[in-house]
Amino acid sequence: MDNIDKIDWKxxxxxxxxxxxxxxxxxxxxxxxxxxxxxxxYLNLHIAASGLHYGQQAFEGMKAYxxxxxxxxxxxxxxxxxxxxxxxxxxxxAPVPEELFLEAVMKAVxxxxxxxxxxxxxxxxxxxxxLYGSGAEVGVKPAxxxxxxxxxxxxxxxFKGGVNPVDMLVTREFDRAAPLGTxxxxxxxxxxxxxxxxxxxxxxxxxxxxxxxxxxxxYIDECGPANFFGIKGNSYITPKSxxxxxxxxxxSLMDIAKSLGMEVERRPVPFEELxxxxxxxxxxxxxxxxxxxxxxxxxxGKTFDFAKDGKAGPKTMKLYETLTGIQxxxxxxxxxWITFVE
Ligand code: PLP
Ligand code: COI
Numbered sequence: 001m002d003n004i005d006k007i008d009w010k011x012x013x014x015x016x017x018x019x020x021x022x023x024x025x026x027x028x029x030x031x032x033x034x035x036x037x038x039x040x041x042y043l044n045l046h047i048a049a050s051g052l053h054y055g056q057q058a059f060e061g062m063k064a065y066x067x068x069x070x071x072x073x074x075x076x077x078x079x080x081x082x083x084x085x086x087x088x089x090x091x092x093x094a095p096v097p098e099e100l101f102l103e104a105v106m107k108a109v110x111x112x113x114x115x116x117x118x119x120x121x122x123x124x125x126x127x128x129x130x131l132y133g134s135g136a137e138v139g140v141k142p143a144x145x146x147x148x149x150x151x152x153x154x155x156x157x158x159f160k161g162g163v164n165p166v167d168m169l170v171t172r173e174f175d176r177a178a179p180l181g182t183x184x185x186x187x188x189x190x191x192x193x194x195x196x197x198x199x200x201x202x203x204x205x206x207x208x209x210x211x212x213x214x215x216x217x218x219y220i221d222e223c224g225p226a227n228f229f230g231i232k233g234n235s236y237i238t239p240k241s242x243x244x245x246x247x248x249x250x251x252s253l254m255d256i257a258k259s260l261g262m263e264v265e266r267r268p269v270p271f272e273e274l275x276x277x278x279x280x281x282x283x284x285x286x287x288x289x290x291x292x293x294x295x296x297x298x299x300x301g302k303t304f305d306f307a308k309d310g311k312a313g314p315k316t317m318k319l320y321e322t323l324t325g326i327q328x329x330x331x332x333x334x335x336x337w338i339t340f341v342e
Contacts, residue, residue: 004114009121012156014286019112022151023104026134027094032148035104037111043147050143051132055189058087058132061285064109064125064152064341066116067329072109072341074127075327077102079248084129087185092142093131100148105129108150109341115154119328126155126286158225158286159207163320165293165307166207168223168282170271171197172299175214176222176243183222183243190245191225198224208282210295212271213241219268223292226284228269229253230277231315235263237277249283249323255335256322262315274304279313289320 003018018041026033050056060080065073081101088095096104105127109116117123128151135145159166176194177183183190197209201224208224220228220239227247229238236257238250254264274280280292291312295304306313312320325331326338 007154009117009123009154012117012121012123012154014126014155014158015153017115017153019115019152019154021108021111022149023108023111024147024149025096025100025104027146027148028144032094032097032100035100035107037107043149046134046136048136048138049132049134050137051134051147054133054137054140055187055192056091056093056133056143057130057188058084058091058093058186059188060084060127060129060186062105062127062129063155063285063327064116064127065327065329066119068119069329070119071329072113072116072125073327073329073338074105074109074341076248076252076337077105077339079251080129083186083246083248084131087187088131090182090185091187093133094146096129096131096148101129104148104150106341108152112152113341115152117154123154123156125152127152155286157288157290158284159282159290163289163291163312163317165291165310165312166282167205167294167296168208168210168292169201169204169206170295170297170299171201171209171211172217173197173200174209176211177214179213179215179243181243183241184245186245194224206296207290213268214243218270220271220274223282224287226282226287226290229281229283230269230274231279231313232277234261235265236315236319237265237267237269237273239269240266241268247284249285249288252323252335252337253283253289253319256319259334260318260322277304277306279316280304280306281312281316281319288324289316291316291320
């Protein structure tokens with residue numbers, strides 16, 4: 001039996017499932033080579049690769065969505081391509097040209113088309129582009145060889161609650177990124193740095209950690225592997241900070257909120273302002289929108305409650321339905337965000 005027959009599409013975790021193929025390209029002697037298809041889940045890695053020792057590595061996260069019409073869609077791929085270029089520049093890697101990025105993503109999805117979950121199951125095909133220094137270096141300097149690869153894996157919701165509210169634990173003990181560090185790019189080191197806070201939050205029964213700004217611990221920063229937003233009256237409010245990853249989901253929600261007649265504010269958000277929000281959520285490709293039920297501050301013992309009846313608020317639900325409606329093709333894409341995989 002093929003592993004695809006064992007998949008329970010409606011109850012998928014956010015985890016790794018083997019698919020048929022991944023694609024790879026290498027930057028060597030100052031230029032990118034051809035895309036190669038591999039059925040191996042392993043890499044042949046140099047023991048002195050700069051990605052392995054000095055964290056010269058960055059990644060992206062995207063999804064392919066199957067519509068009712070059976071067609072497969074991807075969402076705002078240009079933004080992911082641009083962000084990987086920013087990440088590459090941020091840690092001196094060879095940038096992946098947009099055309100190569102698109103070709104690799106399309107090829108990886110097409111070769112694994114049967115793993116794009118059926119419409120209506122809530123599951124999607126997660127796409128993971130990865131770029132790392134594959135050249136051997138022992139001194140701390142940028143490598144001269146880079147490898148770009150794209151693998152895919154079918155996934156369910158990142159947060160177990162799906163669209164049911166999840167709780168977050170405030171952390172002042174650990175930072176995920178320094179004010180002038182790499183928080184604004186998708187470098188793997190940020191995620192390593194976030195693990196202490198995330199593991200602690202999980203051990204204490206929370207879905208994830210709410211990070212505050214590293215300098216003053218005064219403003220809201222990231223919400224685990226997602227951006228934070230709050231709703232106050234008719235306003236969508238989301239933090240602005242040099243150490244936050246510019247989320248493509250958040251960028252899209254700001255446009256959707258405006259199109260729904262809401263005010264949008266992107267600015268530093270003081271932690272105390274949590275008390276004034278009617279609704280709150282975490283947003284990202286993996287997280288989609290995860291409504292936040294409670295935020296607990298262990299240093300003051302204070303709890304901020306956003307889902308008193310255990311449900312997501314009406315504005316959060318409207319944003320969720322509009323975003324996912326566009327992604328799955330159930331709502332007309334008036335923004336020009338969808339590309340079909342054909
Ligand atoms: N913030 C962090 C730290 C992330 O890892 C992600 C996921 O990519 C996001 C925010 C959300 O970004 P996007 O909506 O582009 O997936
Ligand atoms: C994404 O939303 O794609 C992310 O990068 C989150 C991931 C670290 C699981």
